[in-house]
Amino acid sequence: MTQIVNPEQINTIFNRRYATKKYNPDKHIPEQDWQAILTAGRLSPSSNGYEPWQFLLVKSPQIKADIRPFAPGAVNSLNGADKLLIILARKGLTYDSAYAKSWVEQVQGVKYDQNSPQSQGFKAFQSQLLKLSTPERLFSWTCRQCYIALANMLTAAAALDIDSCPIEGFNYEQMNQYLADHQLMDPQQWGVAVMCSFGYRAQTIPPKKRWPLNKIYHEI
Template sequence: MNKKAIAKEEILNAYRFRHATKEFDPNKTIPADDFQFILETGRLSPSSFGMEPWRFIVVQNEKLRDKIKNTSWGAAGKLPEASHFVMILARTHLDTRFDSAYLKEQFSDFPEDRLSQYLGMIEQFQKHDFKLLDQERFLNDWAIRQTYIPLANMMTAAAEIGIDSCPIEGFNVERMNELLAEEGLLEDGHFTISVMVAFGYRKKEPQPKTRRPYDDVVKWIE
């Protein structure tokens, strides 16, 4: 097999290996360099317009983990057993609106005329194409959807080096945001909880993976 074929098979094997791990081995810890690699794949992930509307909070503090476990029914079985636990936050409309200070800083390396043009294109997209400015919730939800790109990339990267993961949506958004606000992690409404993900090593082997048939999932128009 040539290098390309080997790389393709290795990637597919990572997808076959990955599963939503429900029980982690509390006696196994992810090496620091391996977890840094996982976070870097998240940081390098693509985002619409290059906004990067996210923040990754790595929660290793036992007291905060306990608070999260008591606030999230979905995390109850993963904490404190998971080696590493990440809360993915999304930037709110305060940062993602076309005229926000954050976007002006994000694209500050643009020449002034190009910056004005680019922000104008984002304004058109938000106002008219996706109508994200009709309600604050729309823009916030759009940013939350963006965070699932680094989430997927981090889980896949982890699987490629033999590390397990489990994405977690099992929580009440308002209660979790209240907890995070109390901990000073939402920066006065500039962030909101999006999704959480636990990383570690499986305690037992999962059931065989099942997926819908290829022809039902993929449709070609020629």
């Protein structure tokens, strides 16, 4: 298969991605580009393919105003990013959950059977290999997968010459409470994994500062 992008273009895309501190509030992402960024999230890999995420695009100015006090790391984004996205991670995703059943039947299009080799294999994977023995561990595992979707969306945006910022700088308890209180999220099923913003920068990108490869890459 021919290369879709060459190594030099990969370097360009990754050097171009920058956690944007100052956005131009007057520039808006074309709908087609936004859909492509969402596709990067939607098609991201996840454990067993379960897609343990939801993407909430915050359009309401009221919600943005409400979360500002407990989201200091999002203030730059709230001040001018075109899009603010909250990524929710699924809770309680076990092999025998109602969600697993719905995913098997509706996405994979096969009959669910909790005694099938697939279901039992996934049960063993979760309990024996990953030891996801508590709700917290289970949630942490789905959160980790949400970060894959996050990373893919950031990279897709960079490839489209769109800026972005991952955001963890908010009070998780208050954010979860807010979304639950406003019926924007069922706290039994979901918790906030991370947020991110997208738009166009109003600043120049500083050169990347990173360890050299030989500090972080080892062949064993």
